[in-house]
Amino acid sequence: MVATATHISDSSGPLIQMEGVEIDFGRQRVLRDIDLTISRGKTLAVIGESGCGKTVLLKTIIGLLRPTRGLVRFDGRNLAELSERELTRQRIRFGFLFQQAALFDSMTIAQNIGFSLRQHTDKRVDEIRYIVLARLAEVGLPENILDKKPAELSGGMRKRVGLARALALEPEIMLYDEPTTGLDPIMSDVINELILSTRRQHPITSIVVTHDMRTAQKVADRVVMLYPLPRLRADEPQIIYDGPSDRIEQAADSRVSQFVRGEARERLMEMRQLNGR
Amino acid sequence: METNPTSDIRDPISASGGPLGAAVDWITDFGGVLIDWLIGLGDIAMFSLRTFGWLLGRLPRKETIIPNFYQIGVLSLPVVALTGTFIGMVLVVQSYVQFRSMHLEAKLGAVINMSLVRELGPVLAATMLAGRVGSAMAAELGTMRVTEQIDALVTMGANPIHYLVVPRFLGCLMLIPALTIMADFMGVAGAFFYAVYLLGIDSHHYLENSRHFVGNFDLFVGVFKSLFFGAAIAIIACYRGFNCNPGAEGVGRAATTAFVYSFVAILLLDLLLGIAMDGIYFALWPEAPKLF
Numbered sequence: 001m002v003a004t005a006t007h008i009s010d011s012s013g014p015l016i017q018m019e020g021v022e023i024d025f026g027r028q029r030v031l032r033d034i035d036l037t038i039s040r041g042k043t044l045a046v047i048g049e050s051g052c053g054k055t056v057l058l059k060t061i062i063g064l065l066r067p068t069r070g071l072v073r074f075d076g077r078n079l080a081e082l083s084e085r086e087l088t089r090q091r092i093r094f095g096f097l098f099q100q101a102a103l104f105d106s107m108t109i110a111q112n113i114g115f116s117l118r119q120h121t122d123k124r125v126d127e128i129r130y131i132v133l134a135r136l137a138e139v140g141l142p143e144n145i146l147d148k149k150p151a152e153l154s155g156g157m158r159k160r161v162g163l164a165r166a167l168a169l170e171p172e173i174m175l176y177d178e179p180t181t182g183l184d185p186i187m188s189d190v191i192n193e194l195i196l197s198t199r200r201q202h203p204i205t206s207i208v209v210t211h212d213m214r215t216a217q218k219v220a221d222r223v224v225m226l227y228p229l230p231r232l233r234a235d236e237p238q239i240i241y242d243g244p245s246d247r248i249e250q251a252a253d254s255r256v257s258q259f260v261r262g263e264a265r266e267r268l269m270e271m272r273q274l275n276g277r
Numbered sequence: 278m279e280t281n282p283t284s285d286i287r288d289p290i291s292a293s294g295g296p297l298g299a300a301v302d303w304i305t306d307f308g309g310v311l312i313d314w315l316i317g318l319g320d321i322a323m324f325s326l327r328t329f330g331w332l333l334g335r336l337p338r339k340e341t342i343i344p345n346f347y348q349i350g351v352l353s354l355p356v357v358a359l360t361g362t363f364i365g366m367v368l369v370v371q372s373y374v375q376f377r378s379m380h381l382e383a384k385l386g387a388v389i390n391m392s393l394v395r396e397l398g399p400v401l402a403a404t405m406l407a408g409r410v411g412s413a414m415a416a417e418l419g420t421m422r423v424t425e426q427i428d429a430l431v432t433m434g435a436n437p438i439h440y441l442v443v444p445r446f447l448g449c450l451m452l453i454p455a456l457t458i459m460a461d462f463m464g465v466a467g468a469f470f471y472a473v474y475l476l477g478i479d480s481h482h483y484l485e486n487s488r489h490f491v492g493n494f495d496l497f498v499g500v501f502k503s504l505f506f507g508a509a510i511a512i513i514a515c516y517r518g519f520n521c522n523p524g525a526e527g528v529g530r531a532a533t534t535a536f537v538y539s540f541v542a543i544l545l546l547d548l549l550l551g552i553a554m555d556g557i558y559f560a561l562w563p564e565a566p567k568l569f
Contacts, residue, residue: 064428084436092434102429105420106344116433165433 015040015173015205016061020070023056029229030056032238034070036224043199043206045220045245047213047259052228053238054209055099058175061207062094063087092120095166099178101158103150109136109161110146116169135164138201139194156187163194167202174198176208180215188212195219213260220245225256231270324438324516328446331439337447345444349410350452354459357405361460364397365389365467373476382476386483387490389468394491398461399499400547403506405460406453407539411514414445415535418518419528427519437519446511453507454500461499494562498554505550509542 016038023031030053038044046054059065060072063079072079074090082090103112113132117123123131133143139160150158159179166174176195180188192215199206199219210216216223225241225248232238241248241256249260336342368389376382418441421427430437465487472478517535521527 059428062432064431088434088436091432094432096429096432098425098429100424102425104426104429105424115435119433119435 013040014038014073015075016207017073018057018061018070019073021060021067021072022069023053023060023065024068031060031067031226032229032232034238036239036242038205038207040205041203042222043195043208043220045208045210045216045223046226047210047216047223048226049228049259050211052226054211054226055177057226058096058177058207058209062091062096062175092116092169093172095169095171095174097159097162097166097174097176097179099181101150101162103158103161103165105150108147108149109153112150112161113165113168115165120169131168132164135167136161138167138198139164140190156183156190159183159187159191160194163191163198167198170202172203172205174204174206176206176210178210179208180210180212188215191215192218213262217245217248223248225259227255320520321512321516324442324519325512327438328442328512328515331436331443332446335439337439337444341440341444342447345448346452348413349406349445349448350455353406353409353452353456356409357402357456357460358463360401360405361398361463362467364401364460365393365464365469366471368392368397368464369468369471369476373472382478383482384486385472385478386469386487389472390465390487390491391495393464393468394461394495394499396499396547396551398464399457399503399506400543401464402453402456402460403503403510403543404540406449406456406507407510407514407536407543410449411510411539412532412536414511414514415518415521416528416532418515419521419531422519422521423523423527442511442515442519445515446508449507449511450504451507453503453510457500457503461496494558498550498558501554502547502550505546506543509546510539513539513542 014037016036018034018036021031021034021036022029034057036057046057048054056065060067061074063072063082066080077090079087079090103109104115107115110129110132113135114128117128117131121128132146136143136146141157141160141164145153145157145161150161153161163179174195179191179195183191195206195208195215196219198204206219208215208219221244223241223243223245224239226238227236227240229238240253241251243251248256251257251260369385372385372388373382376385376388418427421441427437427441430440469480469483472483473480514535517531517538521531
């Protein structure tokens, strides 16, 4: 195994384990030898440059993508060995906030938030409406948007509706894909606060994929940094940092500290060298 | 930094150039196209099997069925009726001069109504469905794919085939016979109106010839074929939408290819089913009347 991630032990045990996971899209490899353990009740941030495979990692955890090699265990069970029905049963233990919220265009906001409840519970219409209103209040949105379509809302509101929808079934694990991308600093902070308050209100394990260092440091207990494969040597691990979020600024690896400080000069020089300029 | 060794794989023979290299390149390209085509065929077969599996396993909820039935059936009805009427009239216009030169204008009703009921009605209804509904389905599902709405369905424990494809498949399968009958009826009515009221053909002979040569089996053939057309349109449109490439261009291409592939499938199925149904007809009724 090439990657040598430093795991932080946790007494409550791992909820998700990735062992030697590799993902190929055709002839292009996106993830290589990923070993990762995610503990119950903790928040993990996955950071890295665009195109390094963060979203692919998230989609592999929930079984949207199957590893080319290696395995993903959820609650001790190998996802690849589960039947479609069992995989569906496990998936509803997750909540997923997509990068662009991925709200269903053809449905109203109320129908979007209540979708999982209609699919997986026998609750009556008035019970579903009560839960929908509670979730909407939790993310700080007014009742009068319930009958609107997603296209009528702003980006920040859509993200919050996406969060309310993901929380509808009270998931055990929340996966956030770039929750603050494309939002202004105030709205980004609102989303960060919502992630924190969600964790306070529900006993949730969270994985936050982001390239926003403020988000990573604010919401996460632990940070993992992925590096794009085309710029790594064959013997280098793809995870170049795995440690507490409050110590990432002291990381020994210069690539980590450059990313944390947002320094682009060396990266620009490297890109120019690659382009032969 | 070294680059990833898997990202640059070159074929030594091809790289050497010359006639051998060109031949190898051609064979490689041809093989690649053939393999892609076979993979696509296998993929669409698996997609169809999964759709049938869900169709037989569990029916979708009525809130997913009714909007699709409305879109596919009710909203397609006016355009199918209109085009059916015109195609009936056009057939009379195109055939009348030739039939009159042979003094066979009284047989016009038989020929036109037979063509409408067996061929043009079902093909026209299916073509309108592929153009109006099939490409819209591919574009809608393609947009859902590129905006991660299909992924969202999966993460929320809903099967996208069951939730998105089965209602559309059922809609196309169950409503295309009704659209076909509407196209047949309007075509027959349009042709009758033009032939009798505008060209002055005797209505008794026109109808009597139609009654003598066009039977229930012909109507059955048209409606039976339409079931296959409806199934093909739904499967092709949904498959193209589910396998849409990213971006606006990908969605546009999915909509276009859905219509083109559906149209080719309709004509191919029409030919094969036409031959098969003729075989059955003459096996059942060897002494059946012939037009000429």
